[in-house]
Amino acid sequence: xxxxxxxxxxxxAGGSVAAWALTNAGHPVIILEKGRNLIPGLGxxxxxxxxxxxDDVKAGRAFENQDPVLEPxxxxxxxxxxxxxxxxxxxxxxxxPTTVGGGTIHWDAKCPRFWRQDFKGLSxxxxxPGANVADWPITxxxxxxxxxxxxxxxxxxxxxxxxxxxxxxxxxxxRQFIMPPSPTMYAGRxxxxxxxxxxxxxxxxxxxxNSAAFEGRPRCNxxxxxxxxxxxxxxxxxxxVSFLHDALKGGAQLRSRCFVYRVEMASxxxxxxxxxxxxxxxxxTVNADIVILAASAMETPRLLLMSANSDHPSGLGNxxxxxxxxxxxxxxxxxxxxxxxxxxxxxxxxxxxxxxxFVGPDTPQMAARAGLPYLKGGIQELGATIGLFAEAGLxxxxxxxxxxxxxxxMKLSVLRAHVAGMQMPGxxxxxxxxxxxxxxxxxxxxxxxxxxxxxxxxLFEITASSYYGPQMQAVxxxxxxxxxxxxxxxxxxxxxxxxxxxxxxxxxxxxxxxxMGTARMGDDPTASVVNACSRMHExxxxxxxxxxxxxxxxxxxxxxxxxxxxxxxxxxIISGDQPVAGTPPMSALPNTGGPEMGLAEEAVAGAxxxxxxxxxxLGRGGNHLEx
Amino acid sequence: xxxxxxPFSNRHGSSRDDFADFIALDKHAxxxxxxxxxxxxxxxxxxFAGPIAGLQQxxxxxxxxxxxxxxxxxxxxASATSVQQDLIITDQTDSATQAFGGTxxxxxxxxxxxxxEYGGNQGLVGWQYTHYSGDVQPNGFSDDQVTTLxxxxxxxxxxxxxxxxxxxxxxxxxxxxxxxxxxxxxxxFKRG
Numbered sequence: 080x081x082x083x084x085x086x087x088x089x090x091x092a093g094g095s096v097a098a099w100a101l102t103n104a105g106h107p108v109i110i111l112e113k114g115r116n117l118i119p120g121l122g123x124x125x126x127x128x129x130x131x132x133x134d135d136v137k138a139g140r141a142f143e144n145q146d147p148v149l150e151p152x153x154x155x156x157x158x159x160x161x162x163x164x165x166x167x168x169x170x171x172x173x174x175x176p177t178t179v180g181g182g183t184i185h186w187d188a189k190c191p192r193f194w195r196q197d198f199k200g201l202s203x204x205x206x207x208p209g210a211n212v213a214d215w216p217i218t219x220x221x222x223x224x225x226x227x228x229x230x231x232x233x234x235x236x237x238x239x240x241x242x243x244x245x246x247x248x249x250x251x252x253x254r255q256f257i258m259p260p261s262p263t264m265y266a267g268r269x270x271x272x273x274x275x276x277x278x279x280x281x282x283x284x285x286x287x288x289n290s291a292a293f294e295g296r297p298r299c300n301x302x303x304x305x306x307x308x309x310x311x312x313x314x315x316x317x318x319x320v321s322f323l324h325d326a327l328k329g330g331a332q333l334r335s336r337c338f339v340y341r342v343e344m345a346s347x348x349x350x351x352x353x354x355x356x357x358x359x360x361x362x363x364t365v366n367a368d369i370v371i372l373a374a375s376a377m378e379t380p381r382l383l384l385m386s387a388n389s390d391h392p393s394g395l396g397n398x399x400x401x402x403x404x405x406x407x408x409x410x411x412x413x414x415x416x417x418x419x420x421x422x423x424x425x426x427x428x429x430x431x432x433x434x435x436x437f438v439g440p441d442t443p444q445m446a447a448r449a450g451l452p453y454l455k456g457g458i459q460e461l462g463a464t465i466g467l468f469a470e471a472g473l474x475x476x477x478x479x480x481x482x483x484x485x486x487x488x489m490k491l492s493v494l495r496a497h498v499a500g501m502q503m504p505g506x507x508x509x510x511x512x513x514x515x516x517x518x519x520x521x522x523x524x525x526x527x528x529x530x531x532x533x534x535x536x537x538l539f540e541i542t543a544s545s546y547y548g549p550q551m552q553a554v555x556x557x558x559x560x561x562x563x564x565x566x567x568x569x570x571x572x573x574x575x576x577x578x579x580x581x582x583x584x585x586x587x588x589x590x591x592x593x594x595m596g597t598a599r600m601g602d603d604p605t606a607s608v609v610n611a612c613s614r615m616h617e618x619x620x621x622x623x624x625x626x627x628x629x630x631x632x633x634x635x636x637x638x639x640x641x642x643x644x645x646x647x648x649x650x651x652i653i654s655g656d657q658p659v660a661g662t663p664p665m666s667a668l669p670n671t672g673g674p675e676m677g678l679a680e681e682a683v684a685g686a687x688x689x690x691x692x693x694x695x696x697l698g699r700g701g702n703h704l705e706x
Numbered sequence: 707x708x709x710x711x712x713p714f715s716n717r718h719g720s721s722r723d724d725f726a727d728f729i730a731l732d733k734h735a736x737x738x739x740x741x742x743x744x745x746x747x748x749x750x751x752x753x754f755a756g757p758i759a760g761l762q763q764x765x766x767x768x769x770x771x772x773x774x775x776x777x778x779x780x781x782x783x784a785s786a787t788s789v790q791q792d793l794i795i796t797d798q799t800d801s802a803t804q805a806f807g808g809t810x811x812x813x814x815x816x817x818x819x820x821x822x823e824y825g826g827n828q829g830l831v832g833w834q835y836t837h838y839s840g841d842v843q844p845n846g847f848s849d850d851q852v853t854t855l856x857x858x859x860x861x862x863x864x865x866x867x868x869x870x871x872x873x874x875x876x877x878x879x880x881x882x883x884x885x886x887x888x889x890x891x892x893x894x895f896k897r898g
Contacts, residue, residue: 115732132712132725133841136820142709142729146738151755151885169755170884262849265856300846303839311713311843336734358733417868421837421859426847467838471815477874480795480807481814489819489836493871496837496860522754524737529755563868567875 082106083368085652086353088339088382090114091181092638093624093645094373095318096229098326100649108331109365110323111355113338114178117143117309118319121179122327126295127320131309135468138308143184145177149524152377157512157535165531169521172532173408173594175375179335180319182375182592183638187306187429188287188315190235190639191458192226194249194438195219197633204440204453210508210537211405215630216602216611217647219250225643225650230285231257233316233642234293237285246282246435260431261290261299266424266499267432267462270416273558274434274461281461284433285639287316296320303425304466315428318642337363338525340385342370342621347390350621356525369652373624373645376406376594380515380627381530383598396598396617401608403515405596406532407632409457409504410540410570414551415464417563421496424464430502434459434554437503437547438634449542455506456547457634459554463500470495499558501551504593505544505570506634508537515597536570544568593637598627612651613644622648708739710823719845725823742888758886761809768806775803805887812889837861 082105087094090112102108119128131137141147152174153166175182196203198215206212237256239247260283263271271281288299299314313320327333336358343364345351352366372379380403384394394402424430439455446454465473471485473494478485513535517528545568552566570591601607604616609628615621624645626637633640711727714720731739737752745760746752759767772783772794779790786794794800795807817826819833821841827833833840837860 115734129713130711130729132710132714132821133843134710134712134725134821136816136824137709137712139816140708141735141738146735147883147885148741148758148888149734149738168884169886170888262853264852265854268853300844301849301852302841302843302846304841304843309712336732417863417871419862419865419868420855420857421861423851423856423859425839426852467819467833467836468815471819473874475808475811479804479811481811482792482796486835488874491863491867492836492838492860493863493867494874497863497868521756524734524754526754562863562865563871565875 084366085109085369085371086111086365086367087371087373087624088353089181089373089375089378089625090179090318090323090333090335091175091373091375091625092183092318092641094371095180095321095323095326096642096645097371097373097622097624097649098331099232099322099329100646101652102326102329102331104649104653106369108326109367110326110331110333111337111339111353111365112179112333112335114143114145114176114181114335116179116333116335117184118179118313121319121324122333124328127313127324129309129311129313131311133302133304133308133311135466138185139468143176143178143309145171145174147171147174150177150529151521151523152529153518153521153531155531155533157533160512160533165519166521172530173377173592175377175592175594179333180317180323183317184319185307185309186315186317186638187460187636188317189433189458189460189636190230190233190285190287191433191635192250192285192643193219193222193633193635193640194246196249196440197631197635198222200631207452207508207537207539208450209510210539211511212509213599213601213606213630215600216607217600221611222640222643222647223251223253225646226639227253229639229642229646230287233287233321234258234289234296235285235287235316235639236260236283236290238283241282243280243282243435256285258290258293261288261301261428262431264424264427264431264462266422266464267430269418269422269558269560270461270499270501270554271432271434273416273556273561274436274554276557277553279434279436279554281432281434283431284458284460286428287321288428289314289316294321299428301427303427305427306429306463307466339374339382340525340527342372342382342386342395344386344388344390344395344618348617348619350618369620369622371622371624371648372627376597376626376629377515377530377532379623379625380597381517381528384517385527391617396608396615396621398617399605399608401599401606403597404511404513405509405599406513406515406534406594407507407509407596407629408534408591409593409632409634410507410536410544411591412456412503412505412544412548412551412566413500413569414548414555414566415498415500415564416555416558416561417493417565418497418499418558418560419562420560421492422462422499423496424462424499425466425495430460430463432461434461437550439506439543441546443546445542445546449538451539451542454539454543454546455634456543457503457505458636459551460502461499463502464498465495465500467495499555501555503547503551504591504634504636505540505547507595507632508539509596509599509631510535510537541568541571544571593626593632595626595629595632595637598623599630600628601630613648614651622652624648707824708735710821714843715821715823715841717840718842720843723823725821725841728823755885761813761889764806764809768802768810771802771806775800809887809889
């Protein structure tokens with residue numbers, strides 16, 4: 080008898096990692112993806128191609144993005160909900176790419192790790208009034224080996240020797256990165272110098288961008304069309320090119336343009352498979368021994384809610400009433416320095432330096448005045464700017480119909496060519512009232528209720544933005560050559576809707592594509608949706624492998640953690656569905672200490688060897704996970 | 707002619723212009739673009755989330771409206787002087803003009819600043835006066851061009867420009883794309 084069969088819904092970060100690990104471990108795997116495949120050669124033997132270009136028009140025309148005309152979402156605030164307003168906006172609400180490879184098809188590939196404190200927020204720092212703070216059921220140390228494995232396979236660049244000690248204390252690393260940092264972008268270096276005068280430490284941001292050729296994909300040539308654009312040369316690691324490609328070569332089956340609308344149940348505690356519509360609208364059902372949902376923190380809870388039945392009347396696995404709740408975004412704060420010269424912050428990946436001095440927690444007076452026990456911010460992306468179309472859009476806020484004044488601003492290019500920006504994805508508190516549910520009236524092109532997002536910021540992130548923002552501006556102002564500086568509480572502005580013609584709810588979540596928390600992980604089935612293995616408490620063979628399972632949001636880009644959690648989940652599956660306790664040894668990886676700077680051959684070989692057999696070996700070493 | 711091909715044009719190191727080979731829409735994508743261009747037209751299969759005015763209606767109605775407003779000056783909009791046209795277009799009290807103007811502006815950006823394969827930006831004029839490098843693949847930028855100051859780009863900034871730019875900064879938050887008017891969204895600073 081063969082290994083249990085697996086069906087995976089979604090081919091993004093979590094789904095592709097799971098497909099890769101489980102295929103290599105010998106499981107028959109089918110991946111269902113509602114988008115189409117835009118990477119020629121994916122899963123084949125010839126080199127990968129690309130349909131992407133340095134093309135702003137295409138990027139703005141729902142090429143890889145979910146089309147809000149066909150698949151809109153709706154939105155409202157907590158106040159709207161309390162007043163009985165069904166929605167105040169229909170359209171793009173934090174849409175991620177809807178294509179094979181999911182969000183990583185145009186991510187900016189930043190791969191920070193969550194910190195130890197992010198997994199233990201409640202026990203370390205206590206509750207936050209009005210927020211649903213909880214500890215994760217796993218620790219950083221549980222997850223660290225999976226971060227290692229994911230980062231080696233993705234091809235994450237960095238330099239452990241440049242990471243400040245306070246960061247390594249929170250997120251210890253056992254080995255050097257598989258490749259060195261890319262050349263430091265000029266604009267980022269200016270801000271790093273500004274930070275240094277204030278005692279802040281910038282260092283090369285770990286990211287899945289090739290600083291050297293890796294696994295048949297070339298070195299990044301710094302074209303500048305990175306975050307928000309598909310890579311024309313596949314120099315960026317990601318779900319499709321780093322994991323799914325190998326999974327397909329190993330025998331996994333990908334079905335694109337397949338919209339899954341229901342998880343089918345065999346009994347109260349066992350899923351039988353999923354039903355989907357193909358491109359022609361025909362209905363199919365795939366039966367499998369194991370079902371993995373990896374459709375995003377918006378679409379996964381939607382699917383669970385659409386799969387309600389007599390055994391699960393309020394949605395699949397929702398006896399805790401937590402499915403769809405605790406929706407978290409990252410609360411963005413921007414700052415920038417203005418320079419007389421063109422600092423060409425578009426050249427390179429979106430930024431090459433980060434700064435972790437504003438992660439927190441901090442306990443300034445303004446926290447106490449707001450009734451908050453502490454504040455937290457997040458990492459800083461140093462030296463970014465906007466592209467030509469974004470700049471044109473920005474000036475249209477002042478000149479909505481264009482004209483000569485608009486053109487004159489474009490000629491000056493102040494906010495594109497002369498800005499070195501600094502961006503913080505601030506930690507967002509989980510709140511029960513921030514949620515995804517099914518819109519009662521609006522349907523998508525498939526005829527199913529669209530996800531409705533109810534969201535209002537907590538005082539925590541609003542206060543934190545106001546606390547860290549001026550400090551970010553100080554870094555920018557101290558940069559050599561800065562003739563001006565600013566900080567903008569972008570998320571606050573969006574939240575309050577000041578000056579926004581579309582109203583508050585329309586834009587309140589528009590500043591981030593990081594979505595988390597809607598099927599949270601925990602030990603207590605009455606207060607969480609999945610266990611430490613990402614398996615649903617109420618359905619024994621149903622797992623979740625996306626941002627839904629996050630118990631807290633941290634101040635860090637989430638994709639690396641989504642992937643590490645997915646690999647951790649596959650370890651549970653492979654080792655007999657047991658919860659993981661302690662740290663499994665990583666016998667498949669190169670020795671701790673790892674390669675020194677550069678692409679050491681053994682490191683490449685180690686990463687390449689991290690197939691399913693290697694994942695199956697993760698539990699080796701005599702612990703209870705070996706079955 | 708919706709999505710140009712990839713990965714390279716022939717402007718920076720490729721002998722072939724892949725952009726010129728537009729990518730075919732599949733059935734799903736085609737429906738989205740038919741709704742955008744033709745409108746939902748009362749067709750049930752297009753109005754699952756409510757009616758949408760297509761570009762064809764938006765332009766027909768919008769241009770008619772401009773002509774009606776232009777009649778105040780005793781001329782068609784097209785025959786009005788540029789000063790008159792500006793007065794008409796920038797009238798913030800006229801919501802119909804503003805709604806049409808927002809869509810027309812978004813479409814104009816594609817022609818003004820997009821790759822010339824889309825039919826606009828002839829002679830790369832939109833990239834020249836903005837000192838924008840455009841699509842640079844497959845050459846990309848050299849390590850030197852990334853790491854050091856390069857004076858060949860946008861000229862030094864007048865100080866007054868830096869001072870006056872503050873008014874525009876709140877716009878950095880971006881704007882969500884509504885279902886009923888998909889042209890009106892715009893990207894924020896960068897959303898990672």
